[in-house]
Amino acid sequence: MKMRHISMTPFGRQPVTAGLLATQALAEAPAPDHAPDKWAVLRDLTTARAAYGISDRDLAVLAALLSFHPGKELADDDKLIVFPSNASLSDRAHGMAESTLRRHLAALVRAGLLLRRDSPNGKRYATRDLSGSLDRVFGFDLRPLLTRSAEIASAAQEARHVEFTKRRLRESAVIRLRDAGKLIQWGREQIAANWDALSDGCALLQRALRRKLDTGKLRELAERAQQLLDQVKAVIAPETEEMSGSDSETERHHQSSDKEIHESEPCEEKQDRQSDHLAKDPPIPLGVLLKAAPDILDYAPDGIRTWRDLVGVSNFVYPMLGISPDAWRQAQDNMGHEIAAMTLACMLQRADTIMRPGGYLRSLTAKAVTSGFSPGPMVMALLRAENRQAL
Incomplete structure (x- = not known):
């Protein structure tokens, strides 16, 4: 030595x-x-x-x-x-x-x-x-x-942890700002409010995300994005509550009407057809759907593990696509809740190519009523497109 x-x-x-x-x-x-x-x-x-x-x-x-x-x-x-x-x-x-x-x-x-x-x-x-x-x-x-090899290895582990934290904070900020942006877009068409100020705040935070920020700045930005999203939700909350109330009243009206129809026993064939349709299992496994249309997962913080989870997330997402509550309710009534949720996930995946999502969903609903409808071809088309991109 x-x-x-x-x-x-x-x-x-x-x-x-x-x-x-x-x-x-x-x-x-x-x-x-x-x-x-x-x-x-x-x-x-x-x-x-x-x-x-x-x-x-x-x-x-x-x-x-x-x-x-x-x-x-x-x-x-x-x-x-x-x-x-x-x-x-x-x-x-x-x-x-x-x-x-x-x-x-x-x-x-x-x-x-x-x-x-x-x-x-x-x-x-x-x-x-x-x-x-x-x-x-x-x-x-x-x-x-x-x-110093052990010291260097420890410093590298710490650096990886910092980078992981920064990546997660950036992802969180991106998702919150995307939600805020889509809600603002929907709100402009539904509610009279100071959307310009909220939109400017969203754009300002999105520009800040383009810079290379340290952990502290990213955490602050993610918190500001959450605050902005909370402000947007506070503006649209009264409107969505009113819609929910209207939907509930309409649902009660339908229940009453259904009861009266059942008592007088007309339209039994129509009721049987709807019951049969709602009882059908989804034609494609949930995992295959999520592989073909993964964008819906961005709106599920806890993930989507069951069809019930998918239905719950779709009930939150459909207004962001500009679909009215009436169009969504008709789709669920005629397709079934799971099939409607599958259809919405596929539409969300292709949101940049569908000019009028509300009208498009109504046409699919009409097809479900008359000649039958399955989202299977939509899922397969998305899978083929993903495979082509992978190549």
């Missing part, structure tokens, strides 16, 4: 610094029990590079240096000192200029990831003893990577 103690001072006019002494101490620290994979250490360092203040170009130079180290693992021996010439290192770094190499090597030394073992004249080389074995090696010592 004496090879590591050739020199701890830099060649030429470079002074000894506190950072250099700290790196020296790390290099001389006890090695871990196992020899880490050098490329795994490099991958972890790539993930955690912000914590060490190094760039991707610094890492490219480090990768070139690691390629001069024999073997795959960083064992605690004298092979940890590599001594390529500037020309050889430049070749491994894809032709990087020597002045640029020196700058990135200095950055790696300052970060405490490399240690210089300078010769008396500053050159990098190895000498052999009388038996032909390596006697002294002057170059770059990789031992800090060995002794």
Whole structure:
């Protein structure tokens, strides 16, 4: 192990610094029990590079240096000192200029990831003893990577956790703003309110999402998106409650009418046909539908595991497509709740190509009444389109 103690001072006019002494101490620290994979250490360092203040170009130079180290693992021996010439290192770094190499090597030394073992004249080389074995090696010592491998792995794990949190916060903000935007679009056609202010607020937050934000800013943005969505829901709540009341009254009226019809016993054939239709099982498994039309899942925070879940989500989504409560009720009455929900999921998936969703749903409802209707062909068409995109 004496090879590591050739020199701890830099060649030429470079002074000894506190950072250099700290790196020296790390290099001389006890090695871990196992020899880490050098490329795994490099991958972890790539993930955690912000914590060490190094760039991707610094890492490219480090990768070139690691390629001069024999073997795959960083064992605690004298092979940890590599001594390529500037020309050889430049070749491994894809032709990087020597002045640029020196700058990135200095950055790696300052970060405490490399240690210089300078010769008396500053050159990098190895000498052999009388038996032909390596006697002294002057170059770059990789031992800090060995002794700090566990620290680097921990920093990489923390960086991955931060990125995961940021990704989830961004997804949350995107979904809330999308919900707010669609509700605003629907509200403009249904309710008189200051939709311009809400729309401007939504657009402002959407523009902010385009920037690269840290965790704190993303969390703040997600909270503001939720506040905006709550404001939009507060505006449309009275209208939706009124619609629900009207629907309930209409439902009670239908129940009363059905009772009277049942007592006088006309139209029994129609009632039997509707009962048979409502009792039919969906023609396609739920998992296949969700694979063909996954956009409906964006509106189900707890997921869709049953047909009841799908029906519940569709009852929330249909106004966003511009479908009136009357058109939706007719679709459910004539298709059945599950079939209507399947149809809506397929329509949502193709929302950018359906000009008038309300009219389109009414035409499908009429088809269900007269000649029968199944959403199966719609699902199969979406699956074929997904397969073509995958190719």
